[in-house]
Amino acid sequence: MTNLLNIENTLFYIVICLYFAAMIFYFLFIALKKDGVAKLAAIIQAVGLLLHTAALICRGIGAGRLPMTNQYEFATSFAWGLCLVSLIFIARFKFPVIGAFAAPVILLLIGYAAMQSKEVKELMPSLRSSWLGFHVSTAIIAYGSFGVSFVLGIIFLLREKMQDKGFWDRHVPAREKLDLISYRSVCLGLLFLTVTIVTGAIWAEQAWGSYWSWDPKETWSLVTWLVYAVYLHLRIRRDWKGKAAAIFAVAGFVCVMFTYIGVNTFLPGIHSYA
Amino acid sequence: MKKVWKFLGSMQFAIILLVVLILACAGGSFIPQGHSYEQYAELYSERTAGLILGLGLDDVFHAWWFLLITAFLCGNLLLCNLIRLPQLLRRSKQADDPAHLGAPCVELEGIRDPEPIFARLHMPKARETTDEAGRPLRISVQNRVGLWGAWACHLGILLLILGFALGQMTKEEYTVYGVPGEIKQIGETSYFVKIHDFRVDRSESGFVEQYTTSLTVIDNADENDPMSVDAVASVNHPGSAFGFKLYQNSMGDAAKLTVRKDGKLLQESWACAGDSVPILETPLSLRLQSVLREEAEEERNPTGYAYMIFVGEEFYTMNVQGPGESIPELGPNYEVSFSEAQSYTLLQIKRDRFTPLAFAGGLVTLLGLLLAFYLQVRKLWAVQNEDGTWTIRGSSPKGGALYADRVKEAAASS
Ligand code: HEM
Numbered sequence: 001m002t003n004l005l006n007i008e009n010t011l012f013y014i015v016i017c018l019y020f021a022a023m024i025f026y027f028l029f030i031a032l033k034k035d036g037v038a039k040l041a042a043i044i045q046a047v048g049l050l051l052h053t054a055a056l057i058c059r060g061i062g063a064g065r066l067p068m069t070n071q072y073e074f075a076t077s078f079a080w081g082l083c084l085v086s087l088i089f090i091a092r093f094k095f096p097v098i099g100a101f102a103a104p105v106i107l108l109l110i111g112y113a114a115m116q117s118k119e120v121k122e123l124m125p126s127l128r129s130s131w132l133g134f135h136v137s138t139a140i141i142a143y144g145s146f147g148v149s150f151v152l153g154i155i156f157l158l159r160e161k162m163q164d165k166g167f168w169d170r171h172v173p174a175r176e177k178l179d180l181i182s183y184r185s186v187c188l189g190l191l192f193l194t195v196t197i198v199t200g201a202i203w204a205e206q207a208w209g210s211y212w213s214w215d216p217k218e219t220w221s222l223v224t225w226l227v228y229a230v231y232l233h234l235r236i237r238r239d240w241k242g243k244a245a246a247i248f249a250v251a252g253f254v255c256v257m258f259t260y261i262g263v264n265t266f267l268p269g270i271h272s273y274a
Numbered sequence: 275m276k277k278v279w280k281f282l283g284s285m286q287f288a289i290i291l292l293v294v295l296i297l298a299c300a301g302g303s304f305i306p307q308g309h310s311y312e313q314y315a316e317l318y319s320e321r322t323a324g325l326i327l328g329l330g331l332d333d334v335f336h337a338w339w340f341l342l343i344t345a346f347l348c349g350n351l352l353l354c355n356l357i358r359l360p361q362l363l364r365r366s367k368q369a370d371d372p373a374h375l376g377a378p379c380v381e382l383e384g385i386r387d388p389e390p391i392f393a394r395l396h397m398p399k400a401r402e403t404t405d406e407a408g409r410p411l412r413i414s415v416q417n418r419v420g421l422w423g424a425w426a427c428h429l430g431i432l433l434l435i436l437g438f439a440l441g442q443m444t445k446e447e448y449t450v451y452g453v454p455g456e457i458k459q460i461g462e463t464s465y466f467v468k469i470h471d472f473r474v475d476r477s478e479s480g481f482v483e484q485y486t487t488s489l490t491v492i493d494n495a496d497e498n499d500p501m502s503v504d505a506v507a508s509v510n511h512p513g514s515a516f517g518f519k520l521y522q523n524s525m526g527d528a529a530k531l532t533v534r535k536d537g538k539l540l541q542e543s544w545a546c547a548g549d550s551v552p553i554l555e556t557p558l559s560l561r562l563q564s565v566l567r568e569e570a571e572e573e574r575n576p577t578g579y580a581y582m583i584f585v586g587e588e589f590y591t592m593n594v595q596g597p598g599e600s601i602p603e604l605g606p607n608y609e610v611s612f613s614e615a616q617s618y619t620l621l622q623i624k625r626d627r628f629t630p631l632a633f634a635g636g637l638v639t640l641l642g643l644l645l646a647f648y649l650q651v652r653k654l655w656a657v658q659n660e661d662g663t664w665t666i667r668g669s670s671p672k673g674g675a676l677y678a679d680r681v682k683e684a685a686a687s688s
């Protein structure tokens with residue numbers, strides 16, 4: 001089993017290199033304005049994602065459980081989720097500029113993972129539950145989607161300021177469409193975040209005897225949920241679509257990051273292991 | 275008055291309430307909850323401490339103003355859903371009504387045959403009718419049920435809050451601990467727990483993997499005819515009996531305490547670590563602190579018992595007693611010893627009849643979101659012009675330009 005963990009370790013660093021290369025090619029695409037470069041960047045990112053998936057599988061088998069139970073595993077899974085969802089959005093909306101903005105975030109996340117302890121520890125009894133898999137894997141997709149909304153929010157806000165209209169007009173959808181794509185990513189994220197919260201509540205009910213106890217992680221996942229609910233309602237008002245919504249999409253992701261990292265760092269609670 | 279009602283049921287009010295809730299929750303997570311004035315004063319300043327206690331910020335999630343905001347949110351949701359119910363019924367009924375097609379977001383002219391385009395977009399069978407000018411008109415509505423998404427989501431949130439609030443008001447919570455063989459009462463109820471067995475499963479390296487208690491819950495309401503239910507509680511798998519759920523919460527050291535005076539057995543009982551046991555005929559009480567064990571993980575034989583002695587409530591002394599030795603502090607007449615070290619199990623016992631309501635609310639919310647986001651209502655309609663060609667129009671309130679693109683793509687590839 002240590003063999004598999006060694007393979008995972010090697011793959012992990014290869015994946016970091018691939019994500020870094022993808023980022024460089026995305027930047028080159030923006031600098032050179034060549035579609036072929038964007039395609040190459042996306043292919044490198046996709047290969048990175050495949051190897052990243054293999055690394056997670058190795059870790060899962062090597063550790064004999066789902067690779068989602070500590071700060072390292074969740075950080076690398078979060079990077080994986082963002083990579084996956086951003087590739088889906090790049091392909092679905094033929095919008096490689098997403099990659100140029102998502103790649104640095106992915107690198108930051110996987111870099112954060114690299115700084116965490118990779119030790120495989122035995123799980124305390126309360127973490128030995130089949131709900132763990134549902135709870136954390138849906139959180140990964142939710143966070144990945146919100147990462148994409150964040151990126152789209154930034155692209156929206158930058159688009160207004162860009163001088164080089166030619167490139168932006170050709171490679172970035174118009175305001176209305178950009179807002180709709182961002183809305184799609186928030187929908188995906190909010191749906192999965194809701195599943196995360198519901199499965200977390202079911203699990204907490206079984207493990208601690210209380211499905212909601214206002215622990216800081218729970219409270220911040222609720223705050224995040226409410227921030228995106230406000231985003232949705234603001235969008236219903238025509239005059240709030242666009243810039244205001246984009247600002248909220250960016251703020252929502254700040255809440256996501258706080259729920260993920262800030263709570264563990266500043267607000268200890270019963271969730272302190274994850 | 276009408277204006278006030280309208281505001282209370284409005285979305286603006288909803289947004290204000292949600293933003294206030296966000297701020298309250300964030301505040302409640304930053305300010306440590308449940309501390310005393312002195313602790314806040316030490317953490318911040320005396321003035322801030324006064325402010326925190328005055329505003330109920332030491333217990334935000336149960337503060338009167340937090341409950342009030344939540345109550346307003348419920349009222350707001352209820353009003354909003356009541357107002358929208360007839361509107362939605364009407365919109366659902368009129369979805370394929372030629373007089374209520376609404377503004378299109380896409381329009382394609384000169385189509386020879388609309389059928390392949392409808393098929394490519396997976397539109398359901400079109401309603402065939404005529405427009406006001408008598409021209410053939412085909413209307414197809416996709417995901418009509420999606421109209422109900424937001425409504426269901428709001429209903430779910432209402433049920434969720436209701437279930438949670440009723441649960442908070444009526445739930446019962448007890449703690450019971452003991453060693454196998456003991457029978458303990460659940461709070462002041464007529465129920466008792468008989469502990470049969472407590473098992474700790476460890477991995478090869480000695481790491482605890484699971485705690486399991488086997489027990490029987492006995493209802494002694496009718497002493498002549500007690501009823502009983504067997505249950506097993508382990509971490510993540512609570513037992514259940516008589517509507518109670520029994521959670522394996524934690525464990526601790528326990529040992530048998532034997533007291534002899536002048537050679538005669540005075541008392542014998544189980545002492546759980548942390549419990550003070552009064553010694554009969556003396557003002558003293560004895561508290562087991564912990565059982566000391568050998569380092570070796572497999573054997574884990576006790577090497578001693580750490581204890582404290584109190585005179586009334588006052589701490590008197592603490593010491594360690596080796597196995598087989600007597601505690602010297604009580605004098606030569608007394609022979610006091612701990613033996614048969616084992617673990618006690620601590621169970622948390624709860625009864626909340628409204629948990630299913632809260633979970634049902636959560637599921638309805640989830641279903642609502644699924645409908646609202648992934649079953650978006652889309653309309654496509656085609657009118658036949660005099661020259662035999664068709665004009666296709668489509669609308670999608672939430673898809674807008676993206677839906678327009680899809681319709682154009684479908685037309686291009688048909
Ligand atoms: C925690 C509270 C709430 C949540 C999570 C929530 C969630 C939602 C969601 C998911 C949608 C659908 C949005 C979309 O499809 O883009 C929606 C729409 C809507 N919500 Fe809420 N909502 C909440 C509270 C409220 C309240 C209190 C009101 C009271 C007026 C309200 C009024 C509306 C309206 C009018 C719509 C538009 C409905 C439609 O498009 O058919 N919401 N809400």
